[in-house]
Amino acid sequence: MRGQVGVMFEVTTEPLDARRAESAVTHARAGAISTFTGIVRDTSRGRTVTHLEYEAFAEMATAQMRKIAAEIADRWPETRVAMAHRTGRLEIGEASVVVSVSAPHRAAAIAACQWGIDRLKESVPIWKKEHAADGTYWIEGDEAVKASS
């Protein structure tokens, strides 16, 4: 049902829990759940990364997440979607983003999850600041722009 498509949209400074997102999309007619978890890695563009900072326009970010969930529902019937993004300082190995989609069958769950994380990355107003060995950079699309602090 359309009203149940989006079940969890969060922007939070707390550590993310992929299992909680999966629990949110689980229901009796869902035979498959696909979950994507984005993790902070220690290198980027050939530089050593010490940690990341994420900044969000939180109210708009959760509104955009809801829109993406509605788009998923239009493309893949009977899906449920949960999305969570962390903000603030994140260390190497921590989860920055979780997208979980349930569907009756696996093909739809996997395709919808991939589409959901791609859309999130291009349209949800959350920014990544990379603290690297040689300075601090805002990551804007394919560009890394030196930050002032």
Next chain:
Amino acid sequence: MESMTVAVAIHTRLFARLREQAGIDAETVQVPERSTVEDVYAALRRAHPALESNLDAVRPAINQEFSDWDAVVGQGDEVAFIPPVSGGANTVPGVPANSRRRL
């Protein structure tokens, strides 16, 4: 005397690199009635000259919806200026590329 120009108050918000360039994350600006989002950004740039001058590198949003640069703002609107996000090429469906210009 000419009729007075009516000013409207627009609540602007800046994020990430734009926030750092301006040194503020929010500011209320007064602009004439029927001003566009581009006029609002120009007013902000007059107050904060370090702000990005390339409009291709900024996306506006009115009341949390992405908008065109020539969208007209009204009293009390919240206008956010949004730098490109990490995974995007600064393209959003519904916002045609030819709506973006340079100041």
